[in-house]
Amino acid sequence: MTAATQPLSPAPSVEAALRREPMRLKVPVASLLATLLTLVMAATAHGETIFRISTSADVLQVTNPVLPARPTLLVLGLAAVGLTVVAFSRARARRPVPTWVGPAVGAVFVLAFLTWAGAGRTSVMPLVTILSSTLALSVPLVFGGLAGVVGERSGTINIAIEGQLLAGAFLGAVVGSVTTHPWLGMVAAPLAGVMVALLLGLFGLRYRVNQIVVGVVLNVLVLGVTSFLFSTVLSDDSDRLNSATRLPVLAVPLLSEIPLIGPVLFRQTILIYLMYLAVAVLSFMLFRSRWGLRMRACGEHPKAADTVGINVMRTRLNNLVLGGALAGLGGAFFTVGSGLAFTKDMSAGNGYIALAAMILGAWRPLGTPYAALLFGFATSIGQTLAVIGSPIPANLILMIPYLVTVLAVAGFVGRVQAPAAEGVPYP
Structure with a gap:
């Protein structure tokens, strides 16, 4: 039998390959x-x-x-x-x-x-309250997660989100209180986040200090400075410097009157609507624009980006500043967004949970809100159960959001891969 007429050996079946x-x-x-x-x-x-x-x-x-x-x-x-x-x-x-x-x-x-x-x-189980609280509690997590996405997609590890949230809450409260206009407090909050981001850029990018170490140090620095100012300056004249001001609720006509959905999505403050806009714009810009392509190039292969004429240092710093502004805006939720005066350590670890939301969202602007809503929902459930009375012990209820965070990060999601050059100094 010639080679041309010799029957071919049977290829392994797809089923057999799948079984392996x-x-x-x-x-x-x-x-x-x-x-x-x-x-x-x-x-x-x-x-x-x-x-x-x-x-x-x-x-x-x-x-x-x-x-x-x-x-x-x-x-x-x-x-x-x-x-x-x-x-x-x-x-x-x-x-x-x-x-x-x-x-x-x-x-x-x-x-x-x-x-x-x-x-x-x-007692009644208030679904509208739970869902509205979930959305509100996720606001600093979404803004913080987006700050992490913008920074790490360009190659900078932003551990300082916790400090940026806290600084935004502080400056937003002070400006809103002094001017008696919460809108001005909301505008000032991103500036505090930008200042923290510039310090991270100075030491982490310019002087090439380990970015994780710098981020942790900045978190401690902001916590110490705001706590000191709260105990000395703000406490001496709290009526003028630290009074509670709140952004007004803006209801979308017709949509806000829909049962269940309306109060949750369309009867909120401007911070919620800005969150919708930020997620939509960044989702489009990151993967559908030249700006997003250059950002991702700096985070994946900065040498190749530099070869085609992209200024890697400037791109990373600009995106770090943008991330700081987003995180500072998220910090405004704790004060002018919630109608509360500033207190020590208001962020309460939300910056680190925002980093977890960013990782669970696979470093994508559209994936981060889903993870943030999960954590916000866990916190809202804990608060609701504490109010209506529950057979679950109170201490366990307080642990719910953190247990959800640990379990989610521990492996209840698929594997995700960080940008290849994040945290790697260049040049």
Whole structure:
């Protein structure tokens, strides 16, 4: 038999190749745990849960639904079982689990948890309040995460987000109080973030000091300076220098009157709307503009960027300043955005959680808000449970947002890769 007529050896089948691939069990295992917890809650629940899904300002008033806790949890448990079966069957076949499975399991578990927590109680589970609080609490995390994206995409590690948030809160409170105009306080807050960013650029970029060390030092510096000024200057004349001023709520006509959605998305302060705009603009500019291409080139391969005429140092510094302004604007939420006077350590670690949100969002402007909303929701749930009374111990409730942060960063998301040249000095 000639070589031309000799039959070819059979190629390995696709099925055999897939069987050699390791199973990806993160989503299936997480779904299984959520399902088991839902079934446990169904077994221990009793009474009814009352939800509030509209406010007095809504044109269309919706009667508060009253759900029997145990039957509702059983239905949600069956839905979780179905989703878990789908996840394990896809993983067993070595095929990717559909992207909608994870969010669906999360939604089912959250609804089950709220139903269980409010079961048998006279108090109402305020869904509108929870969701509105989630969005508000995510504002500094989103702005801080966007600051990290802008800086690290251009090659600079910005650990100083915590300090930028705190400086923005301080200057926003002082300017808003002195001028009695919270709008001016909101405008001044980014300037404080820019000043911290310039210090990071001076030492981290100009003098090539380790950027992580500089960022941590700046956080401690801002905390010390603001605490000192609060204890000395602001406390001596708090009525003039540190009074509570608040940005007005701006309701979007018609949209703000929609039950549940309207109060949450379209009955907010200007900071919320600026957050929407910042996410949209950066998502487009980062991947659809020359500016974004140059930024990403400086963060991935600065030598190649320099070869084609891009000033790497200037690009990194400009983006670091932009990130500082974004973080400072996020810091304004703690004071003029919330109607509170400045207090010591108001940021309370939100800058570090913003870094976690940036990482979970894969260094993308559109991915960062999802992670920030997760952390904001965890904080909102903890606050709500503390108010309505819950079978969960109070100390554990306070730990909820930080537990969610640790679990999320520990591996409940896919692997993400940082920009190749972040933190690497150039030239």
